[in-house]
Each structure stands twice: as C-alpha cells, then as structure tokens.
C-alpha cells in the first residue's frame with residue numbers, strides 16, 4: 001500500500017488527569033468513577049451519545065449482572081445506580097431484589113416473579129448524560145480517537161479528530177474503553193484477535209406488533225423455513241424483546257466480520273439492513289400478527305461483540321470461569337453464560353451457564369505501557385472467556401475499577417501497577433461494588 005508523510009502542529013485542547021476513550025458501558029463506568037474519586041476527566045466518543053453498543057444497537061440488557069440460578073446481583077456499583085436512574089427499580093432497592101438474567105421471553109417464562117433488568121435505550125442515554133455530568137466528568141461527543149504518542153512507556157498524547165480537525169489531548173492517565181482496544185493497539189501493546197470472530201449484528205425495531213411466546217416461536221419457524229428454501233442466509237436466534245408492549249426489537253441479524261476493518265463494518269451495515277427488511281417482509285407475509293407492523297428503526301449502527309483483546313498482565317480463561325477461580329486482585333465479578341455467537345451457523349447456540357467468577361485487575365493492564373488501562377470487551381481474556389465477560393454489566397464494572405485506579409494513580413504520576421490493590425478494592429466496596437460471590441449464592 002502506498003503511504004504519505006504528514007507533519008502538523010496541533011493545539012492541545014485538554015490536559016486532564018484522566019482521558020477516557022469511548023463512552024460505552026466501560027467508558028461511562030471509568031469516567032464517573034475517576035471523577036468521583038477526585039480526578040479531572042475528559043471522556044470522548046465518536047458517537048453523539050454514550051452507551052456504546054448498549055445504545056448504538058437500540059437496546060440491550062444488563063447481562064452479567066446476576067447469577068441466574070438465584071437471580072441475585074454479582075456486579076453492583078454503578079450498574080445499581082443506572083437501574084435506579086432509569087426507573088427499573090426504586091432508589092435503594094437494587095441490591096435487595098432478585099432479577100431475571102434479562103428480558104428474553106424464555107427467561108421471563110421461567111421466573112415471572114423476578115425483576116427484568118432490561119432497559120430502554122432512550123432512558124439509558126438520558127441516564128448516562130445525567131450521571132456523567134453530575135459526576136463532574138466532561139463528555140466530548142463526535143470526537144474520534146485517531147492516534148497515540150508513547151514516550152518512556154507512557155501514553156503522552158492522544159490525537160483526536162472532530163470538527164476542530166486534528167487536535168491533541170495530554171492526559172496523565174488514559175483509559176481505553178473503545179471496545180476495540182484502539183488506544184492500546186496504536187500504542188504498540190500486544191493484542192489478539194480470534195480467527196473466527198463472533199458475528200456483528202444490526203438490531204431493528206418493528207412497531208405495532210404485540211410480542212407473545214407463541215409469536216416468538218412463529219417468527220423462528222418462518223426464518224427456518226425461509227433458510228431451508230434459500231430465501232435468507234445467516235441469522236441468530238431470533239431473540240425478540242419489547243420495551244413498550246406494542247413493539248418488538250429483534251436481535252436476529254448475523255453478519256460475519258471484523259469491526260476493526262472498515263470494509264467489513266460497511267458491509268455489516270448494508271447486509272444487515274437488507275436482511276432486516278427481508279425478514280420483516282417474510283413475517284408480514286406469513287403472520288397475521290404482523291398485519292399493522294411498521295419497520296420503525298434500525299441501528300444506529302451494526303454492533304461488534306468481539307474484536308481485539310489485549311494480552312494483559314493476566315488473561316482470563318474459560319477454565320477460570322468454569323472453576324470460579326478466585327483472584328486476590330478481583331475488581332469485579334462476572335456471571336454471564338459462555339455466550340459465543342457462532343460466526344457461520346444459523347439459529348440458537350449453546351450458552352453454558354457459569355458460576356459467579358472473579359475478574360482480575362491485571363486483565364485491565366496492557367503490557368508495555370504504565371499509564372494505560374483497558375476496560376470492557378477488549379480486556380485480557382481468551383476468546384472463550386470473553387464470550388462471558390464481554391457483556392454490559394461486567395464492562396461497566398471493569399470501567400468502574402479502571403476509573404477508580406486511574407484516579408488513585410494520576411495525581412502522583414504513579415503507574416497502573418503501583419496502585420494499592422487493597423485501597424482500590426476498599427474504594428470499590430465503598431461504592432457498592434460486589435467483590436465476594438457469596439451474597440449471590442443464597443436463594
């Protein structure tokens with residue numbers, strides 16, 4: 001590929017204690033925790049709202065938040081607060097309730113008495129704005145992290161691009177919450193990417209249809225038949241859910257691809273829209289329940305479940321999860337199933353249920369750089385383990401841990417490996433984070 005050389009002086013627009021790159025679940029957790037622990041925080045995101053794929057795909061659930069055998073929370077901290085801010089639970093009630101793992105209809109059928117931690121993306125956006133602003137963090141949207149300058153094993157400058165052009169940020173500490181480990185990769189830290197990545201998905205929402213258990217089964221049958229007849233290609237699930245009772249949001253599109261490859265991501269958007277319309281038309285033709293159905297919205301973007309994973313000081317494995325291996329430096333618990341969407345198969349896949357397990361602080365530490373933390377779905381885990389730890393609640397918990405640690409380190413210029421684990425864990429416990437799985441084991 002030909003190259004060009006380009007030299008430019010650019011203004012330094014901010015010198016925060018902590019720069020948070022990406023305001024997905026991990027980034028919100030990081031920004032709020034760092035600000036509440038006394039740091040000045042700038043949090044940038046390429047989108048116009050926070051939430052990452054929780055909001056970019058118009059809907060998600062707080063998976064990984066509870067141990068599904070008991071319905072008891074395993075994460076806590078800022079996840080409790082977001083559920084309260086969105087009105088899913090009453091203020092102060094979050095730690096004391098039993099929850100469904102999510103709003104999937106089969107789960108609701110099994111445990112109708114449990115609270116559903118499902119959340120409306122618009123409520124989430126509003127709650128995310130509020131929690132960021134109230135914490136004192138400064139969000140800067142429509143700002144893409146574009147490059148990194150590393151000096152003496154520290155990220156010295158992060159170059160971002162927005163309507164000001166290319167501008168620089170000089171932070172004391174940086175949290176990479178881009179989901180794709182953009183900062184760590186561009187800083188030269190080692191990372192891995194599975195040969196067969198979990199597929200990307202464009203979610204969409206159909207209005208004026210009432211979701212029932214029976215309709216879920218019918219939607220699945222229509223897709224099975226259409227695939228057998230060669231009318232459609234890959235699809236996942238389907239996993240339909242509803243926010244209003246008069247609409248269905250579908251998690252069903254399955255597009256193989258790598259979100260760090262711009263061509264793949266473009267294809268995921270175009271193929272995803274095509275598939276969504278084809279499915280909608282098939283259901284409308286076959287199912288009387290779709291008589292008044294209206295294709296309401298998709299996106300705003302197709303989402304990636306898995307891309308780069310850093311190789312950190314410790315790598316979480318599938319065996320760690322199955323054996324619930326305890327870690328002295330635990331900073332958040334996980335409990336979501338090993339939910340690895342297959343790239344090239346259609347329909348439902350196995351999702352082995354796991355016990356609550358520890359996520360180590362060292363999985364947030366990329367090798368070779370001292371003032372950088374990586375939180376969320378690009379932390380250090382094998383592809384198998386990430387199929388569990390990638391989900392929303394755990395990402396927010398990792399972000400909360402990284403933000404708290406960065407705030408402890410930044411004022412004195414300490415490195416990520418010099419943070420006292422006891423002090424970090426004490427601060428997390430004081431912020432209602434759960435670090436002991438025992439409370440989730442009681443029915």
Ligand SMILES: Cc1cc2nc3c(=O)[nH]c(=O)nc-3n(C[C@H](O)[C@H](O)[C@H](O)COP(=O)(O)OP(=O)(O)OC[C@H]3O[C@@H](n4cnc5c(N)ncnc54)[C@H](O)[C@@H]3O)c2cc1C
Nearest residue numbers: 022024025026046052053063145179303304376377391392
């Ligand atoms: C289709 C799909 C369905 C899912 N369903 C569920 C579900 O039902 N329940 C569940 O719990 N989880 C679900 N997940 C997983 C979950 O959404 C994510 O894994 C989790 O939210 C990860 O959060 P994160 O903050 O680490 O990353 P992300 O959500 O990827 O957030 C990264 C943020 O960084 C920003 N960003 C990225 N690169 C840059 C850059 N260079 N410059 C500036 N900003 C940047 C992005 O805009 C985004 O806001 C799903 C994921 C997908 C893709």
